[in-house]
Amino acid sequence: xxxxxxxxxxxxxxxxxxxxxxxxxxxxxxxxxxxxxxxxxxxxxxxxxxxxxxxxxxxxxxxxxxxxxxxxxxxxxxxxxxxxxxxxxxxxxxxxxxxxxxxx
Numbered sequence: 001x002x003x004x005x006x007x008x009x010x011x012x013x014x015x016x017x018x019x020x021x022x023x024x025x026x027x028x029x030x031x032x033x034x035x036x037x038x039x040x041x042x043x044x045x046x047x048x049x050x051x052x053x054x055x056x057x058x059x060x061x062x063x064x065x066x067x068x069x070x071x072x073x074x075x076x077x078x079x080x081x082x083x084x085x086x087x088x089x090x091x092x093x094x095x096x097x098x099x100x101x102x103x104x
Contacts, residue, residue: 020067
């Protein structure tokens with residue numbers, strides 16, 4: 001049973017890591033992201049763009065994708081640790097109950 005738990009744990013961590021890698025490589029700073037945050041470069045470069053229909057001016061700054069490592073660790077680690085703790089607690093409880101019904 002422990003081997004199966006190890007396999008599921010590794011698959012979970014690989015899946016979460018793969019999803020984080022996909023978000024990092026996607027690279028578009030639009031939409032909602034779990035593991036990636038877009039931060040502006042520390043440069044003074046900016047692109048000024050004027051909307052032709054409204055005449056409104058917008059200043060755009062270049063951004064870079066930064067991995068939120070703490071999110072990755074929490075999303076990969078907490079479910080695995082919780083599942084292992086729950087499995088051991090359930091196994092201990094079943095043994096304790098069986099032991100209580102045994103005749104001496």
